[in-house]
Amino acid sequence: MDRIPILKLGNLLLITIQSEIYDSLGIKLLNDIAETLEKHNSKGILLDISSVPIIDSFMGRIINNIASISGLMDAQTVVVGMQPAVAITLVELGLEMPNILTAINVEHGIELLNEKITKLNRIDETDQGEKDTD
Amino acid sequence: MKNETVELITEKKEEILNHWVEAQLNGNVHREDLADKEDLLRESNLFLEEFINVLSPGNFDVTSKEFIPLRKMIVEITQKRTLLGYTAKESALFIFSLKNSLMFFLKSIYDKKPTLLLTELKTLNELIDELGTITFDTFIADREEIIRRQRKELLEASTPIIKLWDGILGVPIIGTVDSQRSQQIMDKLLNAINDTGYSIAIIDISGVSTLDTLTAQHILKTSAAARLMGATCIISGISPAIAQTIISLDIDLGVTKTKGTMSEAIQMALQIINKKKEHKLELKYGQDSNTEAGKSIVNHHSK
Numbered sequence: 001m002d003r004i005p006i007l008k009l010g011n012l013l014l015i016t017i018q019s020e021i022y023d024s025l026g027i028k029l030l031n032d033i034a035e036t037l038e039k040h041n042s043k044g045i046l047l048d049i050s051s052v053p054i055i056d057s058f059m060g061r062i063i064n065n066i067a068s069i070s071g072l073m074d075a076q077t078v079v080v081g082m083q084p085a086v087a088i089t090l091v092e093l094g095l096e097m098p099n100i101l102t103a104i105n106v107e108h109g110i111e112l113l114n115e116k117i118t119k120l121n122r123i124d125e126t127d128q129g130e131k132d133t134d
Numbered sequence: 135m136k137n138e139t140v141e142l143i144t145e146k147k148e149e150i151l152n153h154w155v156e157a158q159l160n161g162n163v164h165r166e167d168l169a170d171k172e173d174l175l176r177e178s179n180l181f182l183e184e185f186i187n188v189l190s191p192g193n194f195d196v197t198s199k200e201f202i203p204l205r206k207m208i209v210e211i212t213q214k215r216t217l218l219g220y221t222a223k224e225s226a227l228f229i230f231s232l233k234n235s236l237m238f239f240l241k242s243i244y245d246k247k248p249t250l251l252l253t254e255l256k257t258l259n260e261l262i263d264e265l266g267t268i269t270f271d272t273f274i275a276d277r278e279e280i281i282r283r284q285r286k287e288l289l290e291a292s293t294p295i296i297k298l299w300d301g302i303l304g305v306p307i308i309g310t311v312d313s314q315r316s317q318q319i320m321d322k323l324l325n326a327i328n329d330t331g332y333s334i335a336i337i338d339i340s341g342v343s344t345l346d347t348l349t350a351q352h353i354l355k356t357s358a359a360a361r362l363m364g365a366t367c368i369i370s371g372i373s374p375a376i377a378q379t380i381i382s383l384d385i386d387l388g389v390t391k392t393k394g395t396m397s398e399a400i401q402m403a404l405q406i407i408n409k410k411k412e413h414k415l416e417l418k419y420g421q422d423s424n425t426e427a428g429k430s431i432v433n434h435h436s437k
Contacts, residue, residue, distance in 0.1 A: 080364060084324030087359035096358045098389065104333045104364035115413050 004029050006036045009046075012113055013037070013075075014106070016048040021055075026062040033066055037073050044113035045070050048106055050081030060095040067100045076101060076116045080109040139240065139254050140189050146239055151175075151182050154235040161231065168218045177211060182232070196264040205268055212272040222273040229266040233259065293319050295326040302334045302403045303327065304396075308341035316352035323356060327365045334403045335360055338396045340371025347383050350376075357390040366391070366406065370399035 002025055007014040013036060015029070033045065047066065049055070055063075067077040078101045082090075090097070101116070103109035143150065155171075155178050158164045164174055184204045196205065208229065215225045236258055244251035293315070298304040305323055323335055337353065339345070345353075357367035370393045372380070380387070393399040 079362070082363045084321070084328050084359070084363065087324060087362040088320070088355075090362055091355045091359045096388075097362065102362055102364040104327065104331050108333060108364060111410060111414065114417060115410075118413075118417065 004032070006032055008036075008040055008042070009110075011040075011042055011117070012044040012046060012110065013040070013042045014046045014048065016051075018051050021052060021059055023058055026059055030062055030066055030069070034069055034073065037070060037075055043075055043117045045075055045077045046080055046106060046109045046113065047077060048080045048109075049086070050083065050105070052086065053083065055086050055090060057093050057095060060090055060093065060097070064095075064097060064100065067097075076113055076120075078103050078109045078113055080104075080106055138243065139258075142239065142243055143189060143236065144186050147182060147186060150235050150239055151179055153238060154178055154182070154232055157234060158228070158231055161227075165220060165224065168215075168220060177228075181207060181211065181229075185232075196261070196268075204265070208265060208268045209272045212269045213276060216273060216276055222270055225269040225273065226266050229262060229269060233262050236262075289315060289318060293322055295322055297330065297332070298336065298400060299404065299407075301332050301407050302336065302400065303330065303332045304336050304338065306338045306341065306396075310344065311339075311342055311349045312346075313348045313352060316349045316356075320352060320356040320359070324359055324363065327360060327363055333365045334368065334406060335365055336368045336370055336396065336399045336403060338370045338399070339376065340373065340396065342373070342376065345376045345379055347385070350380060350383065350385050354385065354387065354390060358388070361389070366403075368393055368399045368402060370394065370396050 002019065004015060004017055004019075004021075004025065007016075013033070015033065017029075021029075036042070037045075045066070047063065049063075063079060067079075070077050079097075080103050082102065101112060103112050155175055158174060158178070159171065164171075184207050188200050188204050195201070211228070212225045215228075216222075237255060240251060240254055240258070244254065292309065293305070293307065296304045296306070303323070303326055305319065307319065311319075319337075323337075326332075327335060337356070339353075353369070357369070360367045368391045372392060372394075391402065393402055
């Protein structure tokens, strides 16, 4: 059976979807991501969909779920390289995904994730600093 | 139509042709400045020949199969004449003037039978009227084609996507925007984002006088789609009238950023880019040196 590879890249996970994605594959990907996140304790997920020609409402929801689940597990998700046609379709479907971070390519995506992660770390540090003084 | 009539027309073809051409030359149907007498004669001869060919006692339905060659010929004649500079009226009169000549010859054999003459003339009249109107249809269809082509060309030229800066795309929109044009802007901008990999797009609508609901919706959809692709859209130059439209139509701009003028939008875009660069340096050199390194880049850009 098909499986979408999940690559570990430092404290990030890189997932490149290179085939047309169907429902069962999407659900499997969701489970795999959750397990890999736990294993490596990653802080960010890059979901590269630049070679996906079509995304339907179900896949849109899967992507939303990936972002929510990884958010709960303390990892930021960035969707990278969405095709114009896909973007138009999702907007027409009303799936504007306001809670998801997006980037134009993997390079920008990594930058964005690093920015977010350092920002979160800093907040944690200041939180701890405040606690220490107490 | 009686067999006799068809026979008569076939038999007296030469005479009818001469009479017809003569009438055209004398009337104001022939344009001496555009075509000479030989051309007219040749054209009239070809048309009359084809006309007699399809003329049969039973069939007067111009939409039928038999009439296809004749209709094609009329279309060709009209197109040729339009190119030469004939007006629609002149092209139509070319066909209609045949009526007079045919009437003249019919009168000679049906002189003693007025009722028969009347019915024969009626059918002939209807037939030629039908044929004559084809010239109008052709003329209008040609003009429509020209208008369609020009509109397409105008549409192509009217929405440039320009690279304003490394990483910034500009879309100045000028004139009225209907839903077709806004659709095209959407396609072009999203494809440009995809091709260039630029992450900021400034849509300047200061040159747009009015905006309807559908178009406003389209621009917002463009902005949402661009965000999904990982780009940021900034809309600049919203005029008071358009701002009022947007509010009164209760359109939600959502997360789309708006700025007063193009220059402010560019400033904002540069700030976003600089912030990213600053952050990159911060990661590279550590937190302490970030302020100076970042500043030097901001200065570099603002120069």
